[in-house]
Amino acid sequence: MRWSRLFIPTLRDAPAEAEVISHKLLLRAGYVRQLSAGFYCYLYLAKRSLNKIERIIREEMDAIGAQEVYTPEVHPAELWKESGRWDSIGHDMFRLQDRWGRDLCLGMTEEEVMTWLAKGELRSYKQLPQIWYQIQAKFRDEPRPKAGLMRVRRFTMKDSYSFDLDASGLDESYKKHYGAYCRIFDRCGLDYLPVEAHSGAMGGSESHEFVAPSAAGEDWLVECADSGYAANVEKAVARPKPAPEDEPDENPPEEFDTPGKKTIEEVASFDGLPATSHIKTLVMVADGKPILVLLRGDHGLNEAKLEGILQARELRPAHPEELGDWMGAGAGSLGPVGVGPKLKILADSALEGRKNMICGANKDGKHLRNVTPGRDFEAEFVDVRQVEDGDLDIQSGSPVRLRKCIEIGHIFKLGYRYSESMHLRVLDVNGKEVAPIMGSYGIGLERILTAAIEQNNDEGGMALPASIAPFEVVVTPVNLKDEQQAEAAERIYADLKTAGIDVLFDDRAERAGVKFKDADLIGIPYRIVVGKGIVDGNVEFVDRASRQASDAKLEDVVSLLAEKLVPTRS
């Protein structure tokens, strides 16, 4: 394409609304423009790049035998009522009504529609397994869209769904996706890794997230270099840093005054014991029912774990009034002694076997000392602790590390949740009705672009991997008024096109500096500069990412580039 005819509105200054690097560069490089919060227009360059990502995904999905389909973005409410998610999802779902007042929603994921489709058509085990996928807009009314394309209200998703006769079949489908996802992200040139993940509102047993480490990410990845362990922090387990030995005495609990001391830190510095000797008492409300959750004073609650243990749909901290009603004291003076069996008490496993700890007395301004779990209160011990940097890995015993990352894909074993709730059945080999077992698998296309930019940029702009850059190479004549340069540049452009290379020809009547700056900004991986050297038959070949430049013969440059592109094309 000839740059002079294209709409690539680059900016010298980043608009003030942009904070993260990828957002700034997407705007500056003329990739996107924002329509309103969480809604973006994709301009020519972004669309080209997304098309390439789409193509890679399509090739790899087709390669595992998945079949591409397309379902409507607007869904009738009935389907979502059938699965129960019309009520459980809440404000994240865009809802609307048609002219007759019938409830509809915009698709945020497609388990319901795909299960409906399967229900109408699948009759026999002989038709299984099936994997159906689509690449389509998804809508989620995020409470806070942010960071450019990172968290938006309309995005493009590759979503696929597998239907198998039994668990081992699902294993197969799951493995196929796992492999396809690795190949997709490899081909997109991302630094990424699969991690064990929390299956959240999707339900189901096994789940992996594919994450791209990046400071701009919103998720935390827990990893251990020695064992290779990697998990989302929502799911991660590790051994906590040990607490000092407890006092061995066998004294009963004793109340003492702690006027105005509310946080663990305040109480600890008041009573002189370390935070690890305190019990943090939280009152959570799970589907309307109060639960007491206990943690070591220096630990934090992992709500995802708790939600999983309780199988709760909705989990929230208790309101201050509720604390008064249930506990007789406010936050900062709560404790488990004397509370059971009225309230269910869950204690984090780090409290198991501990003695003589300090907790709130359920009287404002008072705490108890010499509190021993198991003796002074009964609790069920569970893992509800949020893993922290420096905790010890279960396998290797080495410290784990926390890193921020961007979630780019997620695969779930759904089990029978949707086939049961929506009554999907096929006949098995004995002529008996059975529910197929399902999996669902998603990739966010814009997240791939965002992660690629976050991972590949410098002060000059983006340096996208060749496989997903909008163009593979830009041809830059330094001075178009120089006939020899103009002619050579035209010829290289034509030859590159003939060779099937995705080439952008910067034929604009701009000075060389402007062209270089723009080419760097929009992130084209290779640049061929046609300048004064052309009198000796030389052009310059520049690698965007490394900024390394070398001379090449005019007649060699096309094959030189073609060779470099080979690994990016498979």
Add this chain to the structure above:
RNA sequence: CGGGGCGUGGCGCAGUCUGGUAGCGCGCCUGCUUUGGGAGCAGGAAGCCGGGGGUUCGAAUCCCUCCGCCCCGACCA
């Protein structure tokens, strides 16, 4: 939803405190010169100062109200 910030030509900003009829840089258009890392000179176009209401002789500026955008938190497949 709670807290904070912002809204002035396409982009970045000043002007608002102390009311007097809008300015700077970049970009854009025309011409000439220039041509290897965002050129120079000359000329030019472009703004209901987010919307509405009020105060005032007079409002970008003061008051009320609504809207939008960004950040932190809550939330989040």
